[in-house]
Amino acid sequence: MASPVLQTFRSMAYNNGWANHRLLSACTGLTQDEFEALRTGFFPSLRATLNHILVIDRFYVDALEGGTLGPAAWADDQPCRDIPSLHAAQAAVDRRLIAFCEQLDESGLTGCTQVHRATRIQHERTDRLLLHLFQHQIHHRGQAHAMLSGTSVPPPQLDEFFAEEEAPLRSREFSDLGWSEALIWGETGAG
Structure with a gap:
C-alpha cells in the first residue's frame, strides 16, 4: 500500500478524472449553440473554458512525463470543436x-520537473507542480460548472471527494471508467 502522501496524490488524480468525466457527461446534453454561447467567465464560453482545461492539462502532463511540448500545447487553444471529441481527449490526458501518479514514489514527488516555457525551462518540484495542476483544474471546472447553470442542462455535483458512504452514488460512473473503490484506494486485490 502506498504511503499516505502518495495515496493523496493518486486519489487526487482519480478524483480529477472522475470530475471531468462527470462534468463532460453532463455537457453531452448541450446543443452546439449552448456549448459555444458567450458566457461570463475567465474564458467566454463553455467550449473555450473546457478546451483551456484540456490544453493546459496536456502542457503540464507532458512536462511531468519528461516531455518538451511546451507552448506548442496551445498552438490551437480550442482543439476540440464539440463535446464528444473534447470528452475523449480529456479522458485520454x-x-x-x-x-503518472500511480508510478510515483516518494523520491519522484520531491524530484524536479522541467517545464518548457517559451523562453526558458522552469524547474519545479513535482509535488508542487501536481498541486498547481489540480488547483488549476478545480478552478476552471468551477467556472464551467457556473456557466452550465445558465443552460438547459443542470450542473452535476462536483464538490465531493470520494466520501466512503457515497460510493454507491458514483458506482455507475466508476463502472463506465473501469474503476473501483479498491483501485483508487490501493486496497489489496484492486482492479
Whole structure:
C-alpha cells in the first residue's frame, strides 16, 4: 500500500478524472449553440473554458512525463470543436495523469520537473507542480460548472471527494471508467 502522501496524490488524480468525466457527461446534453454561447467567465464560453482545461492539462502532463511540448500545447487553444471529441481527449490526458501518479514514489514527488516555457525551462518540484495542476483544474471546472447553470442542462455535483458512504452514488460512473473503490484506494486485490 502506498504511503499516505502518495495515496493523496493518486486519489487526487482519480478524483480529477472522475470530475471531468462527470462534468463532460453532463455537457453531452448541450446543443452546439449552448456549448459555444458567450458566457461570463475567465474564458467566454463553455467550449473555450473546457478546451483551456484540456490544453493546459496536456502542457503540464507532458512536462511531468519528461516531455518538451511546451507552448506548442496551445498552438490551437480550442482543439476540440464539440463535446464528444473534447470528452475523449480529456479522458485520454486524465488517464495519462493517473498513470503518472500511480508510478510515483516518494523520491519522484520531491524530484524536479522541467517545464518548457517559451523562453526558458522552469524547474519545479513535482509535488508542487501536481498541486498547481489540480488547483488549476478545480478552478476552471468551477467556472464551467457556473456557466452550465445558465443552460438547459443542470450542473452535476462536483464538490465531493470520494466520501466512503457515497460510493454507491458514483458506482455507475466508476463502472463506465473501469474503476473501483479498491483501485483508487490501493486496497489489496484492486482492479
